[in-house]
Amino acid sequence: MDGSSEDVRLDGIFLELQFSTMQVGDEKHLVISLRDITERKHTEQEIRNQNELLRLSVAQAEQANRAKTLFLANMTHELKTPLNSMLGYAQYLNMPQLGTLNKRQTEAVSSIETSGRHLLKLVEQILEYSRMEAGRIPLDRSNCDIAGLVHQSLQSFSTICKSKGIELIEDLPTTPVRIECDQTRIRQVMDNLLSNAIKHTDADGEVQVSLLEGTENILIRVKDSGAGIPAEDQDRIFEPFEQSVSGRSRKREGTGLGLAIVKRIVDMHQGFITLQTMEGSGTTFTVGLPYH
Structure with a gap:
């Protein structure tokens, strides 16, 4: 006792x-x-009540997030079928067997195709991100020459850069640099970052891409000479469906998913992505990927 x-x-x-x-x-x-000890007991009970409310709130938020992901996946899947049909009919109208279209008709069909392909691309982005959120896209890792992969991505954007009057500067190692990664997904990261940089760079500007070999990570830098990102937008730039509301992107179309997809893929590789920007002075994205 x-x-x-x-x-x-x-x-x-x-x-x-x-x-x-x-x-x-x-x-x-x-x-x-x-x-x-009345006050202490009341405090302990209040803490228990708050913990229970928090648990319920977290459970409800997780359920809502799962429902949102499922809705997006189902909705985008259902949209793809009529969109593909629309594009098919637009291509069918251009077939010579149906007769020759006049100039206005040709322009109308071309507009249908262009708008349809743009919408299909947006739908596919939403579908892909919803699958990533649900964890339904596993990585297919293999030994990869990351320098060669980055070079291939740059080559695919050379024509559009020339047409826009943008200088594409490449600073890559001349010998292979090998890492373990999902080549398709890392190519997607590069394509999204380059597309984003080119989209926000005006004529006579430049986009620079470099690759550095660190002790633990490969560092890929994509730098543009665009308008930069305002401070109030920087913390949420990697969030899904978020876009800068500045002059950088006010007139740009998109889902706001490109950078969110980039970050998701980089995270899946246990890597990191950082942002350096100043409004009016361009933006640099740095991706770090482990060797193994």
């Missing part, structure tokens, strides 16, 4: 009852003390 305690409740008041013994001469005495 020495040093023991017990909590008791009396009409809403919580008391801590403590027992101990004390030796006085040849006699041993029982010492009983009472301490009011």
Whole structure:
């Protein structure tokens, strides 16, 4: 019994009852003390209540997120079928067997095809991101020459850069640099970053791409000479469906998923992506990928 305690409740008041013994001469005495712990008990109960509310809120948020992901996946899948049909009919109208179209008709069909392909690309981006969120896109890792992969991505954008009057500067190692990665997904990262940089760079500007070999990671840098990203937009630039509201992208079309997909893929590779920007002075994205 020495040093023991017990909590008791009396009409809403919580008391801590403590027992101990004390030796006085040849006699041993029982010492009983009472301490009011009502406030502590109320605080503990309030903490339990708040924890339960938090648990329920987290569960509801997770359920809502799963429902959103499922909805996006189903919705985009259903949209692809009529879009592909529309594009098919537009191509069918251009077939010579149906007769020759006049100039206005040709322009109208071309507009249908262009708009349809743009919308299909947006739908596919939404579908892909929803699959990534649901964890349904595993990585297919293999040994890859990352320098060669980056070069291939740059080559695919050379024509559009020339047409826009943008200088594409390449600073890559001349020998292979090998890492373990999903080549398709890392090519997707490069294509998204380059597309983003070119989209936000005006004529007579430049886009620079470099690759550095660090001790633990490969560093890929994509730098543009565009308008930069305002400070208030930088913290959420990698969030899905987010776009800068500055002049950098106010007139640009898109889902706001490109950089979110980039970050998701980089995270899946246990890598990192950073942003350096100043409004009016361009933007640099740096991707770090581990060798293994």
